[in-house]
Amino acid sequence: MSTIAVDLHITDAEWEVMRVVWANTQVTSKEVISTLEEKMDWKQATTKTLLGRLVEKGALNTEQEGRKYIYSANIEEKEAVRSFSNDIFDRICRKNVGNVIESIIKDHTLSFDDIQRLEEILEMKKAFAVEEVDCQCAEGQCDCHLHHHGE
Amino acid sequence: MSTIAVDLHITDAEWEVMRVVWANTQVTSKEVISTLEEKMDWKQATTKTLLGRLVEKGALNTEQEGRKYIYSANIEEKEAVRSFSNDIFDRICRKNVGNVIESIIKDHTLSFDDIQRLEEILEMKKAFAVEEVDCQCAEGQCDCHLHHHGE
DNA sequence: AAATAGAGTTTACATTAGTAAACGATTATT
């Protein structure tokens, strides 16, 4: 009941639609169409197609309201973002996760609150930190193996 | 000379090939083929196609060595990862960058060194932190606007 | 020299994604 559709692939174009739904909780196609006509310069047909595909793949729910539909998200934005962001980590060596996070932090503006919160999380993470993260890479796709022995 | 090809799209399948090249610095198609035959269960033709596409799009360099080629990466892994990981942040409200980072940290194993390094980065980020991160979302795609006025 | 194997290039083909027009059923207008 929690992972209803974590692994469904939401494409870039579809994501634009999802954002409108997430932001408004309940929307009609009309609202989505006009928002994306604005932002993306899409013809209404384009948005309609995307809405249809999202309903089809279970990312959106529809509820008949008179003769039109009210769309609502079937997956939480947070979950979708999380699933999407984890894709990065399937592309790199686990040992580099820290470096990637570092680079992300460097690349973005954070608020004082953000920083404080992250510091707290890190503090908590210490309890579960390891001496060295395990490389899970396939042989030949990472050179960690070479770095193991001393020096 | 720095951003040679930051914006070139490397697909999931192509990335598998890149990892082999990055890990070995210099490789022959044979090595890539055998590594991915192992890991991905790909026919050699598949890997050949991918190698060809990557050379074509400038992600890989080739250097004739006798009658075969030596492949090497034309973009750094770090840069590629960075470019890829920034895609997440185009999908969310800037105000949530901190939350996403938080969730990433929670989801992964870090080493003591990682944590310490991240703490240092955060410490430095304080100098550039803002009171509140600006929402850059398009109207209708984010509800930040609503949260502005009190309560 | 002829046959075989290896390496890159071409061609192939199905699926997904981006973008949108056309169609059909309904409701709102004239």
Place this chain on the structure above:
DNA sequence: AATAATCGTTTACTAATGTAAACTCTATTT
């Protein structure tokens, strides 16, 4: 009632991706 405006569904079409066979040299083995 006839017509026009809506809204969802079907169909369309191109480009990108995943996956791989076939082809063409060239070098090696017999």
